[in-house]
Amino acid sequence: MAEARKTADGRMDASRFAALADAYGSALHRWPQAEQAAATRFAESEEGRAILRRAGRLDTILDRHRVEAPSHALHGAIVAKAATEVRQGRHRRFWWLGFGLAGVGLAGAVAGLALVTVVAPDTPSDHYVMDANATSFGDAGPDADTEDL
Amino acid sequence: MGADPDEELVRRIGAGDPAAVQAMVARKLPRVLSLATRMLGDAAEAEDVAQETFVRIWRHASSWRRGHARFDTWIHRVALNLCYDRLRRRRERTTDELPEMADEAPLPDALPGDEGRRVQQALQCIAPRQREAIVLVYYQEMSNIEAAAAMQVSVDALESLLARGRRALQALLVGDDGDD
Numbered sequence: 001m002a003e004a005r006k007t008a009d010g011r012m013d014a015s016r017f018a019a020l021a022d023a024y025g026s027a028l029h030r031w032p033q034a035e036q037a038a039a040t041r042f043a044e045s046e047e048g049r050a051i052l053r054r055a056g057r058l059d060t061i062l063d064r065h066r067v068e069a070p071s072h073a074l075h076g077a078i079v080a081k082a083a084t085e086v087r088q089g090r091h092r093r094f095w096w097l098g099f100g101l102a103g104v105g106l107a108g109a110v111a112g113l114a115l116v117t118v119v120a121p122d123t124p125s126d127h128y129v130m131d132a133n134a135t136s137f138g139d140a141g142p143d144a145d146t147e148d149l
Numbered sequence: 150m151g152a153d154p155d156e157e158l159v160r161r162i163g164a165g166d167p168a169a170v171q172a173m174v175a176r177k178l179p180r181v182l183s184l185a186t187r188m189l190g191d192a193a194e195a196e197d198v199a200q201e202t203f204v205r206i207w208r209h210a211s212s213w214r215r216g217h218a219r220f221d222t223w224i225h226r227v228a229l230n231l232c233y234d235r236l237r238r239r240r241e242r243t244t245d246e247l248p249e250m251a252d253e254a255p256l257p258d259a260l261p262g263d264e265g266r267r268v269q270q271a272l273q274c275i276a277p278r279q280r281e282a283i284v285l286v287y288y289q290e291m292s293n294i295e296a297a298a299a300m301q302v303s304v305d306a307l308e309s310l311l312a313r314g315r316r317a318l319q320a321l322l323v324g325d326d327g328d329d
Contacts, residue, residue: 019308022315025287032292061322065265065269065288070179074178077200082170083170085207086165086208
C-alpha cells in the first residue's frame with residue numbers, strides 16, 4: 001500500500017501534490033485519506049491552487065457524463081428474480097453441505113479401516129502354511145538345520 | 150477496516166426477507182448500472198450486466214461471508230468481471246485488439262448538450278484498465294484502497310493507471326496532456 005509521502009516536518013512537497021492531482025483530480029476528498037491533511041495545507045499555497053486549477057479543468061468535463069437512473073422495468077426485473085435465486089442458492093448450499101458431510105463420513109470409514117489393518121494381528125498366510133520348511137513347531141528353516149550339525 | 154454497512158442487509162436477503170431485496174436493489178442498482186455503462190459505453194449491455202450481477206448477489210447471499218473485501222467491493226469485482234467478459238466477446242467478434250494506448254487525437258468538439266456523449270467516447274478510447282481505475286475512483290467514489298482491492302492491484306499501481314488514464318482523457322477532451 002502506498003505510504004503517505006511527506007517531508008520530515010509532515011508537509012507535502014509540490015511534486016507529490018502534483019502527482020496526486022494527476023491521479024485523483026482536483027477534489028481532495030478523492031485523495032488518499034492518509035495524505036489529505038497535508039494536501040489540504042499545501043492546497044492553500046499559490047502553487048497548490050495552480051495545480052488544482054489545472055486538474056479541475058478535466059474534472060469539469062468528466063462531470064458532464066451522467067448515467068440515467070435505472071428504469072422501473074429494470075428494477076422490477078431484478079427484484080422478480082430474487083426469490084427464486086436466493087432459494088436455489090440455499091438449496092445448492094444445502095447439497096454442498098450434504099456432500100461435505102458424506103465426504104467426512106467416507107473419510108472416517110477409510111481411517112477406521114486403516115486403523116483396523118494396522119492394529120489387528122497378522123494372521124498366518126496360506127503361503128507360510130504351505131512353506132516346505134515349516135513344521136508343526138514352527139519354522140524349521142536353515143538355522144535350525146545348522147544347529148543340529 | 151470498519152464495519153461493512155451492507156453486511157446486515159445481505160444476511161437478511163439470505164434469510165429470504167423481501168424488504169431487504171428491495172433495499173439492496175435501491176442501494177446498489179444505480180452504482181452497478183453506472184459502473185457498467187461507463188465501462189461498456191452501451192446502455193443495453195450495461196442493463197444486462199446489472200441483472201447478471203444481481204443474480205450472483207441473490208445466489209451468494211445465504212453463504213456470503215466477509216473476507217478481506219467489503220460487500221460493495223465484491224459487487225464491483227463481480228460487475229467488472231462481467232464487463233470484461235463482454236469486452237472480450239466484442240474483441241473476438243471484431244478480431245481487433247483492445248487498445249492498450251489511447252488514440253490521442255482530440256475528439257471533435259461537442260455540440261451544446263452533447264458533452265456527456267463525448268466523454269463517453271473518450272472513456273471508450275482509453276485502455277480498459279485505465280478506464281476501470283478512473284470509473285472506480287472518480288465516478289464510483291471508491292477510496293484508493295477499495296479501488297485497488299476491487300482491481301486486485303497495489304495502490305501505487307492504481308495511481309499509475311489513474312494518472313495515465315487522466316492524461317489520455319486530457320489529450321482527447323482538452324487537446325493537451327495537462328502539462329501546461
